[in-house]
Amino acid sequence: MKILLLGCGGQVGWELQRALAPLGTLTSLDFITPGPWQADFSQPEALRPLLRALAPDVIVNAAAHTAVDKAESEPELARTLNATAPGVIAQEAAILGALLVHYSTDYVFDGSGTEPRDEDAPTGPLSVYGQTKLEGEQAIRLSGATHLILRTSWVYGARGGNFAKTMLKLAAERDALSVIDDQHGAPTGADLLADVTAHGIRALRHNPALAGTYHCVAAGTTTWHDYACFVIQWARAHGMPLKVAPQAVQAVPTSHYPTPARRPLNSRLDTTRLQQAFGLQLPHWQPGVERMLAEFTGL
Numbered sequence: 001m002k003i004l005l006l007g008c009g010g011q012v013g014w015e016l017q018r019a020l021a022p023l024g025t026l027t028s029l030d031f032i033t034p035g036p037w038q039a040d041f042s043q044p045e046a047l048r049p050l051l052r053a054l055a056p057d058v059i060v061n062a063a064a065h066t067a068v069d070k071a072e073s074e075p076e077l078a079r080t081l082n083a084t085a086p087g088v089i090a091q092e093a094a095i096l097g098a099l100l101v102h103y104s105t106d107y108v109f110d111g112s113g114t115e116p117r118d119e120d121a122p123t124g125p126l127s128v129y130g131q132t133k134l135e136g137e138q139a140i141r142l143s144g145a146t147h148l149i150l151r152t153s154w155v156y157g158a159r160g161g162n163f164a165k166t167m168l169k170l171a172a173e174r175d176a177l178s179v180i181d182d183q184h185g186a187p188t189g190a191d192l193l194a195d196v197t198a199h200g201i202r203a204l205r206h207n208p209a210l211a212g213t214y215h216c217v218a219a220g221t222t223t224w225h226d227y228a229c230f231v232i233q234w235a236r237a238h239g240m241p242l243k244v245a246p247q248a249v250q251a252v253p254t255s256h257y258p259t260p261a262r263r264p265l266n267s268r269l270d271t272t273r274l275q276q277a278f279g280l281q282l283p284h285w286q287p288g289v290e291r292m293l294a295e296f297t298g299l
Helices: 011-023 044-054 075-096 128-143 163-173 190-206 224-237 272-278 285-297
Strands: 002-006 025-029 058-061 099-105 147-152 177-180 212-215 249-252
Touching: 002 011, 002 044, 011 025, 011 058, 011 190, 044 075, 058 075, 058 190, 075 099, 075 128, 099 128, 099 190, 128 147, 147 190, 163 177, 163 224, 163 285, 177 224, 190 272, 212 272, 224 249, 224 285
Parallel strands: 002 025, 002 058, 058 099, 099 147, 147 212, 177 249
Antiparallel strands: none
C-alpha cells in the first residue's frame, strides 16, 4: 500500500509519520520538503500532477491554515489552504480510487449549549477558520472520493509550541496567571489522532462502508483554566521551579481576552460513532497530557 502524507511538518503530521510507517510505503511531503516534490497548498492546481505522479492508495492530509486569528485578516488564503486545496486533493483521490483522510475541527460549530455535539449536529462556524474548514469538508464530500474526516479539538503535541508549554513558561516568570474558564473541551494529543488514523485506514481498506465523518477527541472535559492548573500542579509535583501555584491561577471569562476570531465556548464532541464503528476506546485527556509533559520536560 502506498501512502502519501501531506503536511508532515506539523504536530499531527509529525506523529503521523510514525503511525503510518508500518502500514505501507510512506511518502511524507510539506511545502518545503527537500527533493523533487513539495505540497504547496497555496497553489492547489499544482497538487494535481503531484498526486497523479505518485498515485497513492491512501492520501492523508494534515496540512491546513490553523492560525485562527490571522485567518480573519487573510480569508482568501485561509480558504485556499482549508477548502480549495482539499477539494482538489479529493477530486484527484476520486480519480485514483484512493482513500482520503482529512482533519477538521470543532470550530465548524457555534459552540452554544453544554451538550457534546455529534456528527449530525447543525454547523454554524463563528470564524473564518471555522467557515473555511467547513467548506473543505463539503468539498471532500462532493468529490465522491472515499474519505475519512476526523473532527477534533484542542490538539497538542510534545513537538512544537502548545498551551501547556506556554503555561509552564509563564508560571516560571510570573507570580499569578489569568486563564479563561468558560470554554469547554478535551485536550487531544496529536499522537492519539495519528494512532486512530492508522487504525481507521486499516479498517476502511477492509470495509469502505465505514467511510464518512467522525468526531475524534480524548475522553473527558475541562476548561483552559483547569487545564492550566493541571499542568502547573503536575510540574510542581515533579520538581519544576515554578513561581505560580495552581491556586494562584485566576479564572476569567473569554471576554477578558478579546481576539479577532470568536472561539466556541462549547467544544465538546460526542465520539460514540467513532468508538462503535471502529471498536475503539478513547482514553481520558489527563494521561495523554501527563505523557506529553514528561516527554518534553524530561521529568
